[in-house]
Amino acid sequence: MRELEAVEEEKFKLSPPRSRRNPRAVRRKGERKPPTIVDEFLDESSAVHDMFFPELNMAVDPINSGNDSMYLYYPGRVWLDTDGKPTQAHGGGVLYDKKTKTYFWYGENKDGKTYKAHSKGADRVDIVGVSCYSSKDLWTWKNEGVVLRGEEKNVTHDLHKSNVLERPKVIYNDRTGKYVMWMHIDDANYTKASVGVAVSDSPTGPFTYLYSKRPHDCESRDMAIFKDDDGKAYLIYSSEDNSELHIGSLTDDYLDVTDDMRRFLIAQHREAPALFKHEGTYYMVTSGCTGWAPNTALAHAATSVMGPWETLGNPCVGGNEVFRSTTFFSQSTFVLPVPGLPGSFIFMADRWNPSDLRDSRYVWLPLTIGVPDEAADYSFMFPLWSRVSIYWHKRWRLPDGWRDS
Secondary structure, rough: OOOOOOOOOOOOOOOOOOOOOOHHHHHOOOOOOOOOHHHHHHOOHHHHHHHHOOOHOOHHHOOOHHHHHHEEEEEOEEEEOOOOOOOOOEEEEEEEEEOOEEEEEEEOOOOOOOOEEOOOOOOOEEOEEEEEEEEEOOOOOOEEEEEEOOEOOOOOOOOOOOEEEEEEEEEEEEOOOOEHHHHHHOOOOOOOOOEEEEOOOOOOOOOEEEEOOOOOOOOOOOEEEEEEEOOEEEEEEEEEOOOOEEEEEOOOOOOOOEEEEEEEEEOOOEEEEEEEEOOOOOEEEEOOOOOOOOOOOOEEEEEOOOOOEEEEEEEEEEHHHHHOOOOOOOEEEEEOOOOOOOOOEEEEEEOOOOOOHHHHHEEEEEEEEEEOOOOOOOOOOOOOOEEEEOOOOOOEOOOHHHHOO
């Protein structure tokens, strides 16, 4: 673990971008403000973009890798499944199934053409569905297929291909024996702002879609669900035009929300919540609201899942200032506890490629909960919070022996 917590610096040189404007226009109106590195990152024709989206021949291939590459994570590279095809599980999360002692990774399948529904709309891909992959080691992933499919013909259906399905998460209900999936459901203009619920008897589906709704009669966009140690589950979602987050408890069968809801991070404009727990304290990583463009992550903590929540600051460590301010050019989606390594987690994030969303990449990095650092705000008599740290590494692997746990 000491190696994973070593600070790894990142240096790169960038050529100054060339102006694409007509020289006459430049003389008449003057030079525009030069593009930022994030602008260059989003421009598929730039060298910066190529740097963060390596070619397919550099893919992580668990089947054909040599011994020296076994179990190595390479953030940002194409990640192949056991069939040799790029994984399609964006905006997703991982469920550990105790029955089969297997990890199941669910996410958006974006294997389609990227386009705009209208000139001012966001880049999108028609709904394909939710993919599922299974693994025993969190590195070698078998494609279990699309376990919740989009709808091709019925234009009134929530899952019609012209709509939006994002951030699917699955938890298991010990009482009912059902696997329950929650997801963000929207229309192409993001005006529906709802959650959707599906259920299955098996982790590999097929999942049966039940319904969509606005939880607590509020808008819901980026969302996540969290199952606590006592079996209670919670929905966390961005609301009020993404200006605040809401958290509410689910019913005992996990198929609906109760009336118990709290608002937090009000007027903070946070999304992409990833909630986890360590030694009785609840933590969460969120992103800012900048569409497909990367921004600065923030960590938050609370002694109760319903709050109050306190912001701890940017958890990103290493790389360089640009890397840290962009969450290593990615956006949070899930935080996975590593068995046998208390206080150690895998931070799961997406490196979105808006010009070709099917080629969006995964950024998995070690996240640790350290010793108490310093109180962020003494005025409310909060406890001395432990530090949340996400460490940048070009390549890394989990310590040997964790699988034995």
